[in-house]
Amino acid sequence: MEKTKKEGISMIELTDVHKIYKTEFYEVHALNGVTMKIREGEFVAIMGPSGSGKSTLLNMIGCLDKPTTGEVIINGVETSRLSDRQLTELRRDSIGFIFQQYNLIPTLTVLENVELPMIFRGLSERKRRAMELLKLVGIGELRDRKPNEISGGQQQRVAIARALANDPPILLCDEPTGNLDTKSGRDVMKIISRLNEEKSVTVVLVTHDPALSDYTDRVVRIRDGRVE
Amino acid sequence: MYPELARRNLERAKTRSILAVVGIIIGVMAVASIGIFGNSMQKSVLERFEDIADTIIVNPKQSKGFTEIEEDDIELIRKIENTEYVVPAKDEKEIVSFKDRKTYSTIYGISEDDLEKLYEVYEGGIKLKGSVVVGYSLAEDLDLRVGNRITIAGSEFRIAGILEEEGTSFAVNPDNAVFLSVDDFDKLFDKDYSMVVVKAESLDYIDSIASSIDSIVNKREEKVEVMKLESILETIEDALSTMNNFLIAIAAVSLLVAGVSILNIMLMSTVERTKEIGVMRAIGAYRETILKIFLMEALILGVVGSVAGAVLSIAGGFAIVSMMGLTTKYILDISTALYIAEGFAVGVFTAVASGLYPAWKASKLEPIEALRYE
Numbered sequence: 055m056e057k058t059k060k061e062g063i064s065m066i067e068l069t070d071v072h073k074i075y076k077t078e079f080y081e082v083h084a085l086n087g088v089t090m091k092i093r094e095g096e097f098v099a100i101m102g103p104s105g106s107g108k109s110t111l112l113n114m115i116g117c118l119d120k121p122t123t124g125e126v127i128i129n130g131v132e133t134s135r136l137s138d139r140q141l142t143e144l145r146r147d148s149i150g151f152i153f154q155q156y157n158l159i160p161t162l163t164v165l166e167n168v169e170l171p172m173i174f175r176g177l178s179e180r181k182r183r184a185m186e187l188l189k190l191v192g193i194g195e196l197r198d199r200k201p202n203e204i205s206g207g208q209q210q211r212v213a214i215a216r217a218l219a220n221d222p223p224i225l226l227c228d229e230p231t232g233n234l235d236t237k238s239g240r241d242v243m244k245i246i247s248r249l250n251e252e253k254s255v256t257v258v259l260v261t262h263d264p265a266l267s268d269y270t271d272r273v274v275r276i277r278d279g280r281v282e
Numbered sequence: 283m284y285p286e287l288a289r290r291n292l293e294r295a296k297t298r299s300i301l302a303v304v305g306i307i308i309g310v311m312a313v314a315s316i317g318i319f320g321n322s323m324q325k326s327v328l329e330r331f332e333d334i335a336d337t338i339i340v341n342p343k344q345s346k347g348f349t350e351i352e353e354d355d356i357e358l359i360r361k362i363e364n365t366e367y368v369v370p371a372k373d374e375k376e377i378v379s380f381k382d383r384k385t386y387s388t389i390y391g392i393s394e395d396d397l398e399k400l401y402e403v404y405e406g407g408i409k410l411k412g413s414v415v416v417g418y419s420l421a422e423d424l425d426l427r428v429g430n431r432i433t434i435a436g437s438e439f440r441i442a443g444i445l446e447e448e449g450t451s452f453a454v455n456p457d458n459a460v461f462l463s464v465d466d467f468d469k470l471f472d473k474d475y476s477m478v479v480v481k482a483e484s485l486d487y488i489d490s491i492a493s494s495i496d497s498i499v500n501k502r503e504e505k506v507e508v509m510k511l512e513s514i515l516e517t518i519e520d521a522l523s524t525m526n527n528f529l530i531a532i533a534a535v536s537l538l539v540a541g542v543s544i545l546n547i548m549l550m551s552t553v554e555r556t557k558e559i560g561v562m563r564a565i566g567a568y569r570e571t572i573l574k575i576f577l578m579e580a581l582i583l584g585v586v587g588s589v590a591g592a593v594l595s596i597a598g599g600f601a602i603v604s605m606m607g608l609t610t611k612y613i614l615d616i617s618t619a620l621y622i623a624e625g626f627a628v629g630v631f632t633a634v635a636s637g638l639y640p641a642w643k644a645s646k647l648e649p650i651e652a653l654r655y656e
């Protein structure tokens with residue numbers, strides 16, 4: 055298992071990625087030439103002090119933001135060549151996001167939140183698949199609740215189910231357990247690591263919690279926008 | 283799904299959505315009710331004039347120095363085909379007095395048979411052999427009864443009849459007039475015929491009769507002026523519809539206000555929902571999808587408000603029309619539907635147009651910046 059991961063094809067590839075935030079008065083060099091490779095089926099943790107550029111890095115991988123210079127290659131595709139529409143499709147079909155603040159749509163029910171990426175993709179048979187995913191994360195019975203009617207841990211499970219809706223090869227998690235108690239956090243991590251093991255989803259996890267590195271194959275340490 | 287999502291977003295900000303809808307309702311009501319009112323007014327004014335539309339009035343061409351119409355020309359006019367009647371009349375202004383009351387009125391010289399063709403009698407009968415017939419308002423002003431004797435230019439005449447009140451009329455308004463036989467008229471005044479009233483067998487012949495008169499009588503010299511009452515009607519119709527459009531335009535200002543309020547609440551809602559927009563963009567919504575959702579919200583506001591406004595505008599139209607003292611019988615006329623449809627269309631258009639900018643703004647948000655928004 056370990057071996058196949060190390061030799062597997064690269065799923066995420068960054069070459070000399072710089073990100074400079076320019077404001078009126080100063081420039082922030084959030085990323086200073088990050089080069090890294092993550093293979094298919096790998097579970098990678100990104101760790102580092104606050105402000106070191108972890109979230110910025112994850113946003114580059116997730117095609118939510120564009121590098122100032124450098125290239126991000128996802129699943130063999132050079133993302134700098136893609137139009138906004140194509141980037142949207144890449145996020146929709148190839149990347150699942152799990153955020154610290156869950157980020158569910160408050161007007162939609164649990165089931166509808168999970169359906170949403172499939173609606174954007176124009177899939178039919180959405181309800182059945184959404185229900186399967188809710189059962190997978192263990193909250194099938196909450197399908198008709200609204201996000202504000204369930205706990206944080208439950209919301210994060212909905213977010214995981216939503217991230218999996220279009221069966222993406224990559225899962226990006228920015229401090230997914232950051233707002234959860236130890237027990238809920240552990241449950242969420244178990245679900246994510248099971249997905250990685252059973253479905254060989256590539257997982258990139260940003261975290262402050264050293265204990266989470268137990269679940270991962272490898273830890274990438276970031277300091278001042280550079281890989282240590 | 284998107285319409286449902288839009289609906290729930292509107293429900294989330296209920297008070298705001300209701301206010302926006304109320305704005306649209308008021309705007310649509312104003313536009314449509316005023317349209318209905320104008321339509322009713324136009325219809326009832328035209329109805330009043332309808333039965334005179336097939337009439338042609340021939341007058342001497344005063345700008346060319348003619349003050350009278352020659353009897354030979356009248357004979358020529360009588361020979362024109364498809365006329366129902368040709369009535370020549372003389373007229374003069376003179377003081378009419380009864381007891382100690384006096385008034386200045388128009389004195390017509392006309393044959394008894396012709397007068398019968400033109401007007402209905404209210405009291406007495408139409409007899410002009412040594413007697414006269416007077417108009418309704420004149421009778422009222424001077425407190426005249428059938429059998430009273432009035433004095434015109436020194437001669438006394440017995441009143442044989444009083445005519446029905448005519449109200450508005452273009453040819454000869456009889457309400458404030460005295461009708462004499464041509465013989466009696468000639469004894470008092472030395473004047474030739476000053477007008478000929480020609481009624482066509484039907485509206486279809488108006489143009490051919492008018493052009494016949496013109497070509498026969500005005501062959502050598504432009505002696506007479508031919509006036510089709512139909513064309514006056516058209517002028518009135520034009521004026522009324524111009525006025526109506528003007529009123530609708532004023533009413534449309536209220537829709538403008540509604541539009542601004544929709545613009546405002548939708549801008550608020552794009553700001554409030556920035557993070558949500560970011561999330562949707564992150565998990566695979568195109569810019570167009572965001573645009574669509576917001577436009578859908580504007581469309582729902584517009585349609586709901588416009589439907590309610592359109593329905594209520596019937597009541598609104600009824601209120602204005604009856605307040606203005608017009609007949610309400612045209613309110614349920616099919617022509618009213620046009621104004622309701624107009625109000626509806628303008629309402630929906632306003633809402634969607636106002637939603638365009640906020641929707642565009644929402645769709646332009648960069649995913650990462652929207653996501654980071656707190």
Ligand SMILES: Nc1ncnc2c1ncn2[C@@H]1O[C@H](COP(=O)(O)OP(=O)(O)OP(=O)(O)O)[C@@H](O)[C@H]1O
Binds near residue numbers: 076077104105108109
């Ligand atoms: N939109 C922005 N404009 C300006 N500076 C920014 C912006 N986003 C991030 N930065 C800066 O870039 C640097 C890296 O930020 P980033 O959010 O990636 O850090 P992080 O490692 O995720 O920190 P944390 O652990 O606290 O979440 C920080 O100095 C931050 O202030």
Ligand SMILES: [Mg+2]
Binds near residue numbers: 108109110
């Ligand atoms: Mg961060």
